[in-house]
Amino acid sequence: MEFKDYYQTLGVAKTATAEEIKKAYRKLARKYHPDVSKEPDAEDRMQAINEAKEVLGDPEKRAAYDQLGQDYRAGQDFRPPPDWDAGFEFTGRGFEGAEADEFSDFFANLFGQAGRRKQRGQGYRMRGEDRHAKVMIDLADAYQGATRTISLQVPEMDAQGRVVTRAHSLSVKIPKGVKEGQHIRLTGQGSPGMGGGPPGDLFLEIHFHPDQTFRVEGRDVYASVPVTPWEAALGASIETPTPAGPVRLKVPAGSQSGRRLRLKGRGIPGQEPGDLYVELTVVLPPADTDKARELYATMARELDFDPRRTGHGRR
């Protein structure tokens, strides 16, 4: 296990006051808040920052950590000495909130142990905390349903009463009709309870992988399909992709580029299924042969058409 330098994480000196620590934390929390940050590793950074604040922001934990850490540097291999926390009384629960489950082994070993031992000693019976995880699926999975394997770090107690994290894989059925941002609740798959209490639940928040062809808004799905000028002008029946597989689509005669056709009920399924909107994009054939150039020249000659004149080329 690597020693974590929480002072380094927050970018403060070991002598920093409580106020300075709070300030440094807020500054970083603003920078790495996953909802707004553009940094690619924002979520991990936010977790590290929260963990550091959890320890340095609590006078008791900070004092214990300082005493323990005086001979260690960040990244150094580390084993906590037995009863390192004797004489310290951590107030409140060892873990604060569900996010604490995501904290590092280092944190779990030091403060998880202390927190849980205390709770055990008091004969607490407590329901396990609910946990949250994000799951990425493909849009097609929302149409057909899917099975996904999810890996989670689960803290648990080993024979010596230390908290260790264990990788736990879970195979989950993603029901058909799920929307972006929607939750799936897995009863009893959250953190284990304490003192015989029931386990918490696991909430999965569903997000879609970005798709090359389709864009999604709620249950409605959008796609653009290229068509030839004659298909748009004369009308045609073309094959168009949908997340559920290709379908035949009737292009009405006289369509312009940008025309939007609605395929009712072919969005994401549900009690009220969404619609699929197909936007036509007219693609001109290249004029790279004599034949093609001749055809364009014929059109120029024969058709009375100037899109810059009022009425033409307008949708």
Place this chain on the structure above:
Amino acid sequence: MADDKAVRGELIDEATLTLEELARACAVEADWVIERLESGLLADGSHYVSRQRLTGQRFTSRDLTRARRLRQVERDFEVEPELAALVADLLEEVERLRTRLRAAGVE
């Protein structure tokens, strides 16, 4: 892993979670949720909910996302619930606009 071993979850659709379940999923007390409902900061922030009418009320996926966000902003920045709600409003608006941009093929 065999398909029949897969865990089947419950889709949190419109109005699924009870008050207690919503609170637990956010690691807060039920009172925390009630206070924010009463002051119109949760449940779209649009309507006033009285404590008496809360029994039997159910909450959606969107409520869960919003409640967790409120709690995170309140805790991380130690700010008033109203300010956290303002942040959540703005983030939701940005998400809505981004989704529309994507659907329009702009982003």
